[in-house]
Amino acid sequence: MHGRLKVRTSEEEKYRKDKERQEKLKIFQHAMRKIISKRKQGEKDVEQLELTGKVLANNPDIYTLWNIRREIIEHLRKLQSDEELIKLCDSELSLTEYCLKINPKSYCAWHQREWILKTRADPDWKKELELCNTYLKLDERNFHTWDYRRFVVSHYRPPLQEEFKYTTEKLHDNFSNYSAWHYRSKMLLELYPDLDGGRPIQDSHHKHELKMVVNAVFTDPDDTSAWFYQRWLLGAVKSITHLVVFTLTPVRTTIAFNCHVDKPYLNACIQLYINNELVKGEFVSTGNCEYDDLWIYKHGYPIDDNLHAIRIDHTISNTETETLYCEKYMPCFYVGKNKINFQHNYAEPVLKELKEQLISLRQLQELEPDSKWTVLTTTFFLWCINSSEHHEEILKNLTTLKRIDSQRAGYYSDLITKWSMEKLLPNCYEQKCLDYKLDCNYKITSLPHLQYFSFCVNVDLSNQDLTSNCLPSLIKLQHCKVLNLSNNKLTSIIGLPELNLEELIITGNVLNIEEVEMYQLEHFSIMIFF
């Protein structure tokens, strides 16, 4: 039950209400018994329509009764004249309308209306669209009405521009109409995709929408709807699958990507050459998934210390290929790293618009330094425009957010972690080193982008704020021998994946001794410092 206030009633009142309820129940049970016995007899007639209609008018959510009505209507369709059928369908529409007045969120009443319109010979779609307009005036957020509108539009097929315009009007009435923003996002992609550039949205429209959002958020900064739409617009950039790092050792060969790919993709797009010889093999997901961002390549090629010319080709598209060349990092250990870059890439006019908006956002932030949405949006703009240049300001803002929006402190901590990693990684990739040592001013709280470190042998994650929830993602450390997790917030080591570790350091965590001893028994080859 939703939204029913519990009220204290006197004994007398209670007695009266109970009696009333008893009466209603009696009538209801009587009608239901009659309906069920008639159905058993196979009586698909007008009387049954009347009986079910009466019950539904008070209880629109009884699926069974709508189903019985459909059986009858289907039956009558074979018997009645065209005129009679029109009347039958019209009265069914009236019933659903009546029921929807009682419960505008009745799934089955809405579905009955769809079913009638889909199956009758003479649907009046224009009228239905007008009905949607009326209902959306009464409740602009009823998602059933919006769904029904999309259903009507899919049959009536008005120009999509008109529907797009409708959302503009709705939003100008009230920018806080999240349902309208949602509908708009769907049509924007359909109406204005950037077919030449491969971006999700055409530049001019991307820019136009950003302007519209700014209008909305400056009208009412506390309304959250437009902020979500804005976040989406900021993220609407082209994404391309890239190789990240390739590692070849006698034990195992791994390939990491910047996103999740599946086996058919790998088989079609990835080729490994050693000494100019194509190496055939099979891909196995490290996470035991169909799509993964770190894959093991099983092959029979003997890996010794004298390999040269190791390269891996990745066909990105018909015209584009990327190649990683491996270097020897230590005896029998070969690594090929790509150039990596996390910066979003916008079209010039969009970037210009973002920079202009950043100026006004900063002004706003000066006026209201503790306004969550202003600080958060400024931070995202900084990150989108140039994450590396604005890194310090971004982290400062996120620290502020942890204070002024403390309910979501965990989210902001994870953003600090992720963006710090993204700042560190490109530099780390330029060094010829097999160690992973964190070097940032903030303690990390999660382990994003871990597949980028899949080649590392010594992984030092000590003195951070990692919890046991992070442990399963360590499966990405496929070449790790020494893992230091000391001085974190681990409470259990269950969830630590099977890795070929030689040393595991877990001092300075609040762990259960028996659990660790058990783990040691099962992993006697690992030296555990506890």
Next chain:
Amino acid sequence: MYDRLDAIDVEGVVRFVASMQQEDGSFFGDQWGEVDTRFTFCAVMTLSLLHRLEAINVNKAVDFVLSCMNFDGGFGSKPGSESHAGLIYCCVGTLSICRRMDALKGDELAWWLCERQLPSGGLNGRPEKLPDLCYSWWVMSSLTMLNRIHWVDKETLEQFILACQDCETGGFSDRPGDVSDPFHTLFGLAGLSLLGNTAIKRVNPTYCLPQETIDRLKLEPQILL
């Protein structure tokens, strides 16, 4: 839960559920053709509990769910429908059972979900709506599957949940002061379990069943890394 799956006609159930799958991967609720991601989740969950997922086209079911993904990373009841925390639970749950959590936009979706928390500590199901106890389950289970439960404030949420308990009947209601019912009582207790309350048995975030049942059935719904 009672370990009595032998009491049902498994073949009959499997046949019916599989017959509800459509060409586009979606599921009807019954022969009358209503399509909804809730039905997809019910179908996938039922078959996985019976270890008979192979009876349907799982890839197509997943593709259908993904066709319901929105600009905010959330999901609605069918393609084009607005995101709603209850349906997000159904869709994320489907992907968890089918082990396709990779297809989610984890950060975007989890941010939208953690923004459901209101100053009272309670959670709503869509932007600009009132808090409701049952969203403690829809939102928190989804966040648990996304491995980001720490993005909401557990303390104020727990306070909100406990404030929804009717001290007279013991049941829980949607909001403090409303009439309690079994629906909200289940989701209140299950929500408390996700928050780490040890007075309640561990509840599995994907199935909303005791973890011991899921373990006994040897099911391994996926959690995002």
